């Protein structure tokens with residue numbers, strides 16, 4: 001398959017996936033763009049992985065920003081997530097962060113800002129919430145999450161996503177996320193659901209409202225509107241960057257708009273993109289930091305002009321190799337800006353599951369009917385769990 | 398608990414550099430004016446809650462850079478625009494002559510589904526300067542252009558003296574809302590229960 005600039009295959013071919021161990025667990029992440037620029041850290045929701053932000057990584061790095069998209073290893077409590085995330089940042093040598101968090105990722109970003117006020121400089125919160133109690137209440141079987149078979153976990157995670165025909169870009173975004181979900185292990189799925197359904201609420205966040213952007217989609221999304229509105233009320237002075245449409249995954253379906261808002265946010269909170277001037281006359285243009293035309297793109301990386309079909313990128317790239325070398329040095333770019341022979345997943349062929357909360361609920365009842373303990377399930381042997389599941393399924397159908 | 402989604406109106410302000418786009422937006426949203434000129438880099442937006450007839454809507458107003466070298470943020474903000482405001486300076490002929498270019502630019506970039514009926518509003522700004530003695534574009538001439546482009550509503554404004562700014566933006570909101578509601582009817586997936594209103598085509602008479 002040919003790689004088009006800006007598509008996922010292209011992304012996989014130029015941006016390497018990294019891993020770093022925190023204790024016995026691994027964070028997976030992408031870290032792209034000039035190392036001297038304070039990074040924007042992207043944290044996905046329950047259904048997302050670091051890969052879902054590939055359009056932000058490609059576009060914003062080409063404009064001189066550093067973007068890190070990170071996937072937590074399976075952790076089982078909010079506090080454990082906060083600790084693990086902090087160690088992750090320490091390990092990769094990042095102190096102050098700007099965080100872009102969507103749904104569960106937005107909740108966790110706020111949680112981190114609450115517990116580590118000095119590290120979080122700004123927040124972009126998208127389709128998110130202040131409190132998990134509603135999810136906890138709706139998931140009566142949450143204590144059974146670690147017992148639940150993979151397909152049901154996936155089904156549940158996808159249950160909020162709107163079914164039925166979609167506008168093509170939104171349909172594509174859902175397909176992409178579903179394909180990412182397929183790459184997650186059962187343990188990872190269970191951990192994410194556990195974080196989403198464990199009772200927890202955001203305490204005081206010291207990030208000033210002026211350094212917060214709330215980026216919600218106005219058409220629909222899985223996070224109930226009432227919960228999203230609580231976020232707007234809490235950070236009353238935050239910038240409200242509402243997108244008219246985009247569904248649950250605007251970073252994929254409306255990447256150009258999301259990238260624009262992220263750029264505006266970073267500019268407002270004082271993050272300067274790393275800009276290399278193209279020579280005489282160009283300096284005042286590019287000094288501002290967000291002028292794509294002033295920023296010298298890295299020619300041999302074939303940076304995408306923009307995400308597919310938007311025509312956003314008016315950038316011209318110079319193929320002057322000494323200039324590119326200068327950029328490489330100034331940007332503090334190391335070897336990671338080289339090719340990575342990863343394969344893209346074939347996400348077109350994946351399927352999505354319909355909502356089936358009822359099934360899960362009745363399975364819970366069935367299991368309890370069999371006298372299984374419903375807490376501390378991690379220790380159960382795989383074989384016995386499977387047997388109970390077979391029983392449960394048998395009783396249901 | 399069914400909270401109805403908010404109506405979001407997206408408004409784009411275009412026009413030559415220095416005509417007062419940023420000043421008009423600031424006067425309208427923040428009730429502030431500054432004599433100092435700071436060129437807009439790229440684009441930026443402000444939001445304002447407005448009452449249009451009996452509805453409370455959120456207006457997202459995009460202020461753009463008139464200087465070409467600062468138009469660096471791409472055209473993403475054009476997406477889903479509900480109204481385009483074209484601004485010129487009544488004291489600068491060139492800024493009036495360029496309205497055609499700005500209008501075309503918008504139609505190309507935003508590519509609205511109904512080009513003929515897409516709502517524009519034209520503002521002739523800085524009418525306060527020199528008590529009107531230095532103006533070079535006559536009101537009649539401006540109105541003629543607006544009429545020829547499908548009856549675009551026209552306002553003469555002063556961001557400095559807050560003249561006609563509120564009225565202009567009321568009209569902008571009203572036309573944007575009309576566009577937004579019409580758009581929704583054609584979306585196959587949208588259920589819009591509050592759209593019983595009439596679909597009269599007349600431009601607002603404010």
Ligand SMILES: Nc1nc2c(ncn2[C@@H]2O[C@H](COP(=O)(O)OP(=O)(O)OP(=O)(O)O)[C@@H](O)[C@H]2O)c(=O)[nH]1
Nearest residue numbers: 414415416417418419420432434437463555556557
């Ligand atoms: N006297 C007078 N001056 C105005 C008025 N509106 C704007 N100005 C002044 O005109 C200059 C330019 O105004 P801006 O609002 O920055 O112009 P702009 O259209 O945003 O310019 P760009 O950002 O470069 O596209 C500033 O010095 C303003 O103070 C007005 O109604 N009357």
Ligand SMILES: [Mg+2]
Nearest residue numbers: 418419436437
């Ligand atoms: Mg301006």
